[in-house]
Structures are given as C-alpha cells and as structure tokens.
Amino acid sequence: xxxxxxxxxxxxKVWEKTGIFDVDTNDTSKPKYYCLVMFPYPSSELHxxxxxxxxxxxxxxxxxxxxxxxxLTPIGWDAFGLPAxxxxxxxxxxxxxxxFKNIRKIKEQLNSWGIGYDWKREIATCSPGYYKWxxxxxxxxxxxxxxxxxEALVNWCPECKTVLANEQVIAGVCERCSTxxxxxxxxxxxxxxxxxAEKLLNDxxxxxxxxxxxxxxxQNWIGKSEGVEIxxxxxxxxxxxxxxxxxxxxxxxxxxxxxxWDYPLISQIINDAPNRIEIEGFIEKVKNQPQSSRILDNxxxxxxxxxxxxxxxxxxxxxxxxxxxxxxxxxGTEAIMCVPASDKRDFEFAKKYNLPITQVIQSKEQRAxxxxxxxxKKQRAEGTCLPARQGGQRIENSxxxxxxxxxxxxxxxxxxxxxxxxxxxxxxYMEKEGIGKRAVNYKLRDWLISRQRxxxxxxxxxxCEVCGEVPVSESDLPVLLPQTVEFLxxxxxxxxxxxxxxxxxxxxxxxxxxxxxxxxxxxxDSSWYYLRYISPGKExxxxxxxxxxxxxxxxxxIGGVEHAILHLMYSRFINKFLYDEGLVNFNxxxxxxxxxxxxxxxxxxxxxxxxxxxxxxxxxxxxxxDTMRLYILFMGPPQKDAEWQxxxxxxxxxxxxxxxxxxxLLKEHKExxxxxxLNGKEKELLKKIHFTIREVTRDLEGNFQFNTAxxxxxxxxxxxxxxxxxxxxxxxxxxxxIETVFLLLAPFTPHISExxxxxxxxxxxxxxxxxxxxxEEFLKESETEIAVLVNGRIKDRMMVNVNWSKEEIEQMALSxxxxxRLLQANPPKKIIYVDKRIVNIVI
RNA sequence: GCCGAGGUGGCGGAAUUGGCAUACGCGUCGGUCUCAAAAACCGAUGAUCGAAAGAUCAUGCGGGUUCAACUCCCGCCCUCGGCACCA
Numbered sequence: 001x002x003x004x005x006x007x008x009x010x011x012x013k014v015w016e017k018t019g020i021f022d023v024d025t026n027d028t029s030k031p032k033y034y035c036l037v038m039f040p041y042p043s044s045e046l047h048x049x050x051x052x053x054x055x056x057x058x059x060x061x062x063x064x065x066x067x068x069x070x071x072l073t074p075i076g077w078d079a080f081g082l083p084a085x086x087x088x089x090x091x092x093x094x095x096x097x098x099x100f101k102n103i104r105k106i107k108e109q110l111n112s113w114g115i116g117y118d119w120k121r122e123i124a125t126c127s128p129g130y131y132k133w134x135x136x137x138x139x140x141x142x143x144x145x146x147x148x149x150x151e152a153l154v155n156w157c158p159e160c161k162t163v164l165a166n167e168q169v170i171a172g173v174c175e176r177c178s179t180x181x182x183x184x185x186x187x188x189x190x191x192x193x194x195x196x197a198e199k200l201l202n203d204x205x206x207x208x209x210x211x212x213x214x215x216x217x218x219q220n221w222i223g224k225s226e227g228v229e230i231x232x233x234x235x236x237x238x239x240x241x242x243x244x245x246x247x248x249x250x251x252x253x254x255x256x257x258x259x260x261w262d263y264p265l266i267s268q269i270i271n272d273a274p275n276r277i278e279i280e281g282f283i284e285k286v287k288n289q290p291q292s293s294r295i296l297d298n299x300x301x302x303x304x305x306x307x308x309x310x311x312x313x314x315x316x317x318x319x320x321x322x323x324x325x326x327x328x329x330x331x332g333t334e335a336i337m338c339v340p341a342s343d344k345r346d347f348e349f350a351k352k353y354n355l356p357i358t359q360v361i362q363s364k365e366q367r368a369x370x371x372x373x374x375x376x377k378k379q380r381a382e383g384t385c386l387p388a389r390q391g392g393q394r395i396e397n398s399x400x401x402x403x404x405x406x407x408x409x410x411x412x413x414x415x416x417x418x419x420x421x422x423x424x425x426x427x428x429y430m431e432k433e434g435i436g437k438r439a440v441n442y443k444l445r446d447w448l449i450s451r452q453r454x455x456x457x458x459x460x461x462x463x464c465e466v467c468g469e470v471p472v473s474e475s476d477l478p479v480l481l482p483q484t485v486e487f488l489x490x491x492x493x494x495x496x497x498x499x500x501x502x503x504x505x506x507x508x509x510x511x512x513x514x515x516x517x518x519x520x521x522x523x524x525d526s527s528w529y530y531l532r533y534i535s536p537g538k539e540x541x542x543x544x545x546x547x548x549x550x551x552x553x554x555x556x557x558i559g560g561v562e563h564a565i566l567h568l569m570y571s572r573f574i575n576k577f578l579y580d581e582g583l584v585n586f587n588x589x590x591x592x593x594x595x596x597x598x599x600x601x602x603x604x605x606x607x608x609x610x611x612x613x614x615x616x617x618x619x620x621x622x623x624x625x626d627t628m629r630l631y632i633l634f635m636g637p638p639q640k641d642a643e644w645q646x647x648x649x650x651x652x653x654x655x656x657x658x659x660x661x662x663x664x665l666l667k668e669h670k671e672x673x674x675x676x677x678l679n680g681k682e683k684e685l686l687k688k689i690h691f692t693i694r695e696v697t698r699d700l701e702g703n704f705q706f707n708t709a710x711x712x713x714x715x716x717x718x719x720x721x722x723x724x725x726x727x728x729x730x731x732x733x734x735x736x737x738i739e740t741v742f743l744l745l746a747p748f749t750p751h752i753s754e755x756x757x758x759x760x761x762x763x764x765x766x767x768x769x770x771x772x773x774x775x776e777e778f779l780k781e782s783e784t785e786i787a788v789l790v791n792g793r794i795k796d797r798m799m800v801n802v803n804w805s806k807e808e809i810e811q812m813a814l815s816x817x818x819x820x821r822l823l824q825a826n827p828p829k830k831i832i833y834v835d836k837r838i839v840n841i842v843i
Numbered sequence: 844g845c846c847g848a849g850g851u852g853g854c855g856g857a858a859u860u861g862g863c864a865u866a867c868g869c870g871u872c873g874g875u876c877u878c879a880a881a882a883a884c885c886g887a888u889g890a891u892c893g894a895a896a897g898a899u900c901a902u903g904c905g906g907g908u909u910c911a912a913c914u915c916c917c918g919c920c921c922u923c924g925g926c927a928c929c930a
Contacts (some may be wrong), residue, residue: 213847217925220846225929245930255862258930336930344844345928442930500885564925634868636856640849641923648855651868658883698859710859711867718867725885787863792911794863832910834862842910 001660001759002790003547003653003752008625011754012114020065020767021116025073033069034342034551035061035528036590038559038567041078042102046109048614048632048644049599049606055632056596056704057558058115062747064702066771072551074429075534076123077103080131083520085455088487095455096483099126109617114625114750122534125525130532131457133542134525137574139460139471146192146577149469152448153262153329156184161491163452182288189450189459189518193573197222197442200572209592211639214564219567223443228427230308230337230436232257235318239265240311244332244441247342248430249422252411253360254337255350256320257310258303260327261286263334273307279323286325301326301349312337312410313435314426324349340401347401357395361406361419417418447570449521454485454494456519463514464506469783473507479515493517502712523740526567527574530554530589545583552584553591561595568593594704597641599632606644610814626749627653633748658716658751659745662738663759665724682733685723686778689740692716693774696744706748713744735760743772789811789840790822806833813839 015021037057040050043578061073077099084095103124110117123130141147154163159179163186193200201222204215227246234240241257259266263281270279282304287666303324312319326345327336340350341359350357395401405419430436450459458479461471472479482501485494486695495501495517506513531543534551538544559567568590575589598605601612619628631652636642678686692712701757720737739760746753746766753766762769781802786809788796795816800809810831813819824843 213925220926223926224927227930243930247930279868301928325906326930328929331929338930441929443926560925634855643855645855645869647869654883655868661883694857707855708867712858714867721884769880785863788910789863792862792909797863830910832862834911838862838911840862840910 003624003656003660003665005624007527007755008114008620008751011751012111013252014754014765015114015116018765020765021071021072021073021118022120023118025069025072025547030068030070031557032551033064033071034069034531034554035064035073035556035781036554036558037075038205038557038563039076039078039526039529040106040405041081041083042099042106043081043083044102044608045105047606047704048616048619048628049601051113051616051628052596052599052632052638053558054110054113054115056638056706057320057627058113058750059633059706060556060704061116062750063771064741065767066746066769068204068770072533073118074123074536075110075117075119076529076533077125078522078526079103079124080456080519080525082453082455085330085453085487088455089489092487094483096126101125112620112625113629116559116750121533123529123532123536124627124642125457125522125529126455126482128478128523129537129539130529131481131525133532134457134528135460135477136542138476138520138524139474139477139575140581141191142461142471144577144581146195146552147189147449149189149193150188151185151726152188152190153183154186154188155181156189156447156491157181162489163491166790179456187383188448190446191449191524191573193447193570194442195442196573196576198223199576200444200569203572203576203588206588207590207593210590211366211561211593214561214568214593214595215310217564221444221569224440226438226440228430228436229333229439230313230430232313232319232337234269234321235309235311239268241321241335242333243263243335243337244439245337247339247419248426248436249405249411249414249419250339250360251312251314251337251409252414253339253358254319255311255317255340255356255358255403256322256338258322258336258338258349259306259329260329261323262326262329263323263327266323268304269308269521275304275307279304279306282323289325292450293741299326301345301352303349305353313430313433313835319522321476322349322353322357330445330670331443337490341395342401342403344401344403347395350598358410359395360408360410361402361404363402363404363406364411366402367407371415384739396430401482405572405829416442439536439765447521447523447573449524450494450518451521452491452493452517453519454481454487457481458495458520459516459518459520459526461516462506462513463516463601464511466511467506467508467513470506470508470513493519495519497750500569500625514616515519523566523570526569528578530557530571531578531584549585553586553589556592556594557590558594558596560598564595566712591833597636599635599644601644606816617647623649624656624751627656627750630656630710630745630749634710636707638704638706655714655717656749658721659741660742660752660756662717662720666731666734666738669729669734671731678730678733679728681723681726682729685719685729685733685737687781688716689737690778692744692775692780693740693772697774702749709744709754710748713741716741716744738743738797740772742766743769784836786836787838788816788819789838790819791842792840795819795822802836809833810839813841826837 035057037053042716050795055773057073061071063070084099084249084544087093087098088095126129127133140146156163157179165686200287201224203217204218207215225246227244228248229242229244230248230251232241232243243257270276273279306321306323308321309318309323311317327334332385338346338349339360340347340355340357342361347357349355406418408414408417408422414426417425427438430633431438458481460477460479462470462472464470482495482498482836486497487494502515502517504513504515505511571589575584576587578584578585601614604610604612605612616628627649631649634652635648692715695712696709699705716737738756742753742756743766750766757766783799784802785797786800787794788798796816798812798816810833814828819841826843828841828843832840
C-alpha cells in the first residue's frame with residue numbers, strides 16, 4: 001500500500017460523516033474527558049510551528065477516545081484584537097472581513113491535517129452571540145465592585161496618538177513607529193484581580209498537574225512580599241509618610257526617605273517649599289521620562305530635596321525627605337525608607353547627594369573581621385562579644401554594600417540579633433508602640449481592561465449627567481459594535497466618532513446620556529471561553545451551571561508557554577470570581593496543563609518577516625498529513641523547543657511507507673503448514689509486541705512523551721522485518737503485530753491506521769476500538785542477559801536463567817574466561833550483583 | 844541582578860531515576876537489486892592508537908561521594924526563556 005493524499009481525504013470525509021468527534025454532553029455511559037487546546041487568534045494562516053499545538057491536542061483526544069472516554073474537543077476563535085484593526089488602518093479592510101477570511105483558511109488547514117473537533121461547538125469571540133456574554137461578565141463584575149474606573153498611567157505613543165498595550169511596547173518604544181513611549185494619566189477601566197492575589201497564589205498548590213515553571217512564573221508575577229508599614233511623622237506638621245519595607249531589621253539605618261513623583265501627599269509636602277518651582281520641574285521631568293531608558297541597567301538615580309524632614313520613629317533622628325526617580329509608582333505606598341548601607345540603590349543615591357550612611361547589618365565575614373581583637377577567643381567563636389557601635393565599617397563603593405541578612409549593630413537593644421529574629425522583634429515593638437504595623441504587598445496590579453479601540457466587545461456602561469456611571473441593563477445586551485466606522489489612529493476609540501452609537505438613554509432615568517466608547521481587552525474574551533463550549537449556542541445564558549459543573553474543570557489544557565502568565569492567570573481569576581458567585585462549583589478551571597515548546601527554523605521562531613516559515617500545506621501535498629503529524633510528534637520532547645529539519649520529515653515518510661508495506665507482505669504471506677509450538681523468533685516477536693504496548697502506553701500516560709513512544713513503535717516494525725527476514729512467521733502472529741503497530745500509531749497517524757484496518761477487513765473505525773492492553777505473560781522470560789563488569793568496566797555478557805540465585809550468577813561470572821584472565825590468581829575484593837542487570841567484580 | 848529550563852556523536856535526541864552511555868531517526872560509508880539511476884533492502888558508523896585481540900579517552904569545565912555518576916554533592920562557564928529600581 002502506498003500512502004497518498006487521497007487516503008487523507010477519504011478518512012477525513014468518513015470522520016465528518018460519521019461524526020466521531022461530535023459529543024453528546026449528556027451521555028453518561030462513558031467517563032468524560034475535556035481536551036482543550038488554546039484557541040487560535042486568526043491573524044494569518046497557520047505554519048508548521050503553530051501546528052504542534054493542534055497535533056498534540058488531537059493525539060491526546062484520539063488516545064483518550066480509544067481509552068473509552070467521552071471526549072470533548074472543541075475549537076473556536078479568539079477573534080477580537082488589535083492586528084485586525086491595524087490591518088483596517090493600513091489596508092482599508094474591515095476587521096471582520098479580514099478575521100473571517102483567516103478563520104476560513106485556518107479551518108481548512110486544520111481539517112486537512114486531520115485534526116478532529118466537534119465543529120458544532122465552534123465559537124468566535126467577535127460574534128454578538130458570544131460578546132453579549134462577555135459584556136454580561138463585565139456587568140457581573142461591575143455589580144460586585146470588581147470592575148471600576150480610575151485614573152491610571154498608561155503607555156502612550158505621542159506619534160500614533162494612541163494608548164498602547166504593554167505587549168505593544170517593545171523595549172520602551174512603539175512597535176509601529178519606534179517612538180519612545182511615554183506615560184499618560186487617563187481614566188481607565190480595571191478588574192480588581194488584586195483582591196484575588198492571595199487565592200491565586202495559594203491555589204497554585206492545588207494545580208498538581210501543571211508544569212512547575214508556569215506556577216513559578218505566576219508566583220513571581222503575583223510577587224507577594226511581607227513586611228512592615230512604618231509611619232514617619234513629618235517635622236513641624238501633622239502629616240506622616242507611610243513606608244513599606246521588607247527589611248524592618250534595618251530601620252536604625254534609615255537615614256532619609258524617598259518618594260515617587262506621584263506620591264499622593266506630594267503637593268501638601270512641597271506646598272511651602274522655597275524651591276517649589278524647581279521641585280515641580282523635576283516631577284514633570286521624571287513623569288515624562290520614557291520607560292525605555294528606565295529599563296537600562298545603569299539609569300542614573302536622580303532626586304530633589306523637598307526641604308522637609310521626617311522623624312525616624314526608632315532613632316528619633318531628623319531625616320530628610322527626597323523625591324527620587326527610582327521610586328516606583330503604583331507599588332507599596334510609593335514612599336520608601338532608605339537604608340544606604342543595606343541597599344545598593346539607596347547607596348548610589350546617598351553617595352551622589354551626600355546623605356548619611358549608617359551601617360546596621362553586619363555580614364558574617366564583616367563580623368569575623370571586626371571582632372578579631374575584641375573579646376576572648378571563646379566569645380568570638382560564640383559570637384557573644386557584642387561590639388560597641390563604632391559606626392560599623394566605612395562603606396566606600398556599592399560593591400561593599402551588604403544587602404543580605406546578618407547581625408544587627410547600631411540598633412540599640414536589638415544589637416546582636418540576627419536579621420530574621422530582629423524582623424519579628426522590631427515589628428512587635430512597632431506594633432506595640434503604634435509606630436507601624438505588619439503589611440503585605442503584591443507586585444500584581446489590577447487588570448487594565450479598557451482599550452481605546454474598535455475591534456473588541458464594547459464596555460456596557462452609560463454615562464448620565466444625573467445618575468453618573470450606569471450599567472447597561474442585562475436585557476439590553478449585547479451592546480452591538482456598529483459596522484461602519486472610520487479607522488484612524490487618533491487616541492480615541494473609533495466608536496467615539498459615531499453619534500448613533502454614543503447616544504443612549506440612561507437606563508436609570510431615561511434622560512439622554514452617553515455610551516462608554518472603550519472596548520474590552522481581548523484577554524477578557526478568552527478568560528471564560530472554555531465555559532461557553534459546553535452550550536455554545538445558548539441564548540439565555542453564558543453557560544449552564546449544571547452542565548459546566550459536569551464537564552469542567554478541563555481535563556487537559558494544551559497551549560504555548562507564552563500564555564503562562566496573562567491568559568492563564570486571568571482565566572483563573574474569572575473562574576474564582578464565578579465560583580464565589582456560586583455560578584460554577586470548581587475552584588480552578590484547568591486541572592492539567594501542558595505547555596508545548598516552540599518549533600524553530602534556522603534557530604529562530606518562524607515568522608513571515610524572517611522568511612523562515614515552513615508551510616504545512618506544501619508538506620501535506622507532498623507527504624500527506626500523517627507524515628507531518630508524525631514528524632511533529634517525533635522531532636523531540638514536546639515541551640521543549642525543537643528545530644525543524646526537512647530530513648527528519650522524510651525519515652518519517654520512509655517509516656510510514658515501510659510500515660504500510662507490511663500489509664502487502666501479509667497478503668502475500670504463505671503459511672508453511674501447521675505447527676504446534678511457537679518457535680523462538682515468534683516468541684521474541686510476541687514479547688516485543690507486548691513490551692511495545694506497555695512502553696507506548698507508559699509514555700502517553702506520562703508527560704506525553706510522543707517522541708519516545710514513536711521510537712518504540714519503530715523498533716517494533718524493525719523487529720517484524722527482522723522476523724520476516726530470518727525465517728518462518730505464522731500469519732496469525734504477523735497479523736497481530738501489524739494490528740498492534742497501527743493501533744498504537746492511530747493517535748498520531750489516524751489516516752493510515754484507518755486505511756490499514758479497513759485493509760485488514762475491519763468495518764468500524766479504529767477509534768471505536770479499545771487501546772491495546774499488554775499481557776504480562778508474554779513479557780515473562782526464562783533467560784536474561786547480564787553484563788559482567790570488572791572494576792566498573794564492562795568486560796563481557798552472559799545469559800542466565802532468571803531463577804538462578806545470586807551466588808550461582810556470581811560463580812558463573814567468575815568462571816568467564818575474560819574475568820579469569822583479569823583476576824589471575826587474586827580473589828576478588830568484592831562482588832556486587834544488581835538483579836537481572838549486572839555483576840560488578842572489584843579487584 | 845533575581846527566578847526557571849538546558850548543555851550527551853556530524854545533526855534531532857534516548858537512557859526504566861545511581862547500574863551495559865549514545866535507543867529511535869537523520870546523515871555518511873559499504874553491499875544487494877539495476878544497463879544505469881532513484882527507491883527499496885542488508886550491514887557498518889562516538890573519538891584516538893592498533894593488522895587484530897584489545898587499550899585509552901569521551902555526557903559544558905574543575906573537584907568530590909560511590910564497587911558504579913549524564914544522573915547525587917560543592918565550585919565555575921555557556922545558551923535559551925521569564926521578571927526586572929517591587930523597597
């Protein structure tokens with residue numbers, strides 16, 4: 001049999017006609033399995049790099065089908081988003097036309113690769129039937145106070161006059177025109193994901209079957225830090241500045257305070273400053289400093305003295321208050337206590353502006369040095385010779401700054417404590433004295449979801465002069481996106497120029513009011529799509545709780561690691577919100593996650609601009625879908641990046657042809673008369689068959705080790721050929737081996753597997769057959785090979801009976817010629833025997 | 844800077860978790876078939892020395908533990924990814 005494109009087409013038609021991927025979600029006769037691939041963003045046709053995701057998903061789905069699960073594999077389109085709108089601006093095509101053109105093309109590709117989906121469940125986030133429910137979700141969040149508006153700093157491109165998403169800011173410049181991006185304060189919509197910071201962090205522990213690296217990335221992104229918020233009263237004022245610190249043990253070394261340019265009390269503080277104009281100039285300068293330069297390593301620290309002082313609450317000292325460019329906005333209290341002896345940044349700043357430096361922490365090494373001449377030897381060894389204060393060490397350059405933990409000095413009654421102990425004691429002291437209180441901070445910020453863009457779900461809010469911000473009533477959803485708009489980069493949503501869209505009656509009082517013209521970030525669309533697949537056409541609700549509770553959490557989620565943080569965190573957040581609302585009964589949406597590696601070509605990610613794209617359609621025409629699928633799965637461990645090589649592809653092609661030829665050989669195969677006993681070769685093949693079943697199943701049940709699974713099947717095929725070449729093979733065993741090969745291959749190469757099964761006279765689909773089971777009986781052996789090592793080096797091998805004792809085996813090893821020669825007359829020092837593996841003789 | 848992943852033949856990559864390093868595939872070489880070529884099939888293939896038997900060296904580098912280390916421990920180097928002035 002020869003593999004060709006006709007075989008692909010034939011079986012794709014059959015699958016479509018018989019609907020093997022159509023799922024009855026009410027069918028409870030089989031256990032459910034929800035296999036989900038991250039839905040594509042339809043920005044162009046798919047290349048071989050994209051294919052990996054879908055090929056893996058399909059292999060898993062088909063494997064689970066054969067395992068007897070009721071498998072749900074849906075697909076849809078993450079169809080809103082910026083690229084579509086940029087196309088509109090550049091080429092004057094409507095985002096919708098462009099998007100649906102791409103969808104048609106991708107759909108065709110997926111079908112031609114034999115990727116099976118339940119197409120009846122197809123969704124597109126840009127269709128009103130879907131985004132109606134995205135808007136509904138917004139309203140739910142709004143109702144509970146989780147969607148709110150506030151002034152916020154956003155990325156702004158002065159050239160394009162538009163707000164940019166973080167992803168559009170490449171190394172500090174606009175991705176389109178390379179102008180440095182500045183920050184601008186605008187009123188924006190946010191989702192209060194920070195309220196879930198603790199849950200999102202803690203529940204990572206529940207995700208036992210997620211890759212560790214993804215969990216660590218999320219953990220870092222949430223960035224929890226525990227510390228103390230300390231109150232620094234201002235001199236001659238009733239104001240106070242709160243500073244968050246994780247290093248309260250260094251408080252005695254806090255010699256100045258630094259505020260961000262955006263610190264809330266700043267105008268009050270500088271109100272009567274003699275150099276107020278100068279300060280305001282500085283603030284303006286920092287505010288406009290492009291982000292690109294802040295990314296640079298040695299961005300110079302700059303600041304300005306406010307002419308005000310605060311009191312260090314533990315030392316009672318008067319310390320100056322500065323405004324500095326290295327204090328982040330939006331984190332902590334935007335004010336920090338500076339301990340130049342224990343922080344490189346504070347040190348650099350203090351050196352530059354001649355601010356005092358007091359050492360309060362000594363490292364072990366510094367301590368050993370300092371104590372060389374103090375106390376008795378014993379005291380030094382025990383560390384009980386408490387030093388006087390002595391100002392510690394003189395610190396000259398930032399290399400000498402010690403920012404680790406150590407022993408406290410110059411810290412009054414806390415001297416001699418070690419940092420971790422001191423942290424607790426000082427925090428206790430502060431809480432008792434009312435100077436400060438323990439606090440927790442997160443790096444995670446609230447999720448900015450509004451975009452001044454057209455191609456997204458309109459935010460369902462109406463602004464009324466009388467009633468203020470009023471949510472659109474649920475019965476008026478969806479707020480439809482108007483079709484005819486002008487696409488211009490003005491900094492406002494194109495919707496802001498459409499009178500008919502903007503004008504709307506206030507849902508509360510009926511007066512003429514204005515619609516919100518911003519649209520939702522596309523991550524909002526994708527944060528709940530996995531729920532929609534269960535009842536995709538439902539008109540009365542986003543989803544039916546009873547049904548999603550049955551089908552979720554998703555059993556296997558498959559996608560690229562680039563979504564490790566954003567999409568996967570947002571989805572978890574939304575799911576937790578719905579859980580708290582009682583709308584779903586599962587805490588986490590994705591039980592098991594698999595992140596596949598990237599396929600590269602010439603060492604780089606495939607992209608049109610680099611010209612290194614491998615076009616799958618061409619490959620399929622030449623070699624067929626199964627060849628491409630097999631190669632993609634065989635090229636390396638799926639979670640790791642892999643380099644595309646055309647030679648590897650032809651290797652898979654050869655293998656498929658070689659395997660298919662077995663079917664022809666079987667047809668010509670002649671029995672040479674009946675014979676009771678199996679010969680040794682036949683037994684060997686049977687053993688190999690069952691061994692392969694066991695190993696392939698193990699590889700798939702593990703972490704989807706398709707590459708090794710396939711190499712096992714290749715070995716089996718090699719073994720079959722060996723048996724054919726080396727002598728008599730009864731037809732029954734021959735046929736059994738072929739069946740096994742193609743059953744095991746079926747998840748990877750479904751087309752040829754079906755074809756072979758038909759060729760063997762079977763009438764029903766391979767995917768209605770059970771995954772093969774191995775029989776322990778065939779794996780049992782009477783003899784096994786053991787390696788004989790002398791001093792850890794392999795010298796010989798021998799066959800032994802598995803029932804032999806350790807002593808018998810050791811004696812046999814010692815009797816080998818090669819061993820005797822090496823031993824000569826000397827008796828071995830030691831013999832180590834590892835069961836059924838090796839004998840190591842030490843001489 | 845911090846966190847994570849990784850470094851194995853000419854190449855992609857295996858190695859049951861401490862037990863025969865280099866499975867499987869690619870490439871290369873030789874053979875069979877053929878007028879010839881392609882395809883296919885059979886065989887060889889880590890490096891060095893050797894006619895051979897065999898020996899020595901090999902899993903980024905340097906140490907260590909062990910009868911035995913790609914695997915464990917200590918110290919480095921390099922590549923890739925994430926975060927990055929987070930107090």
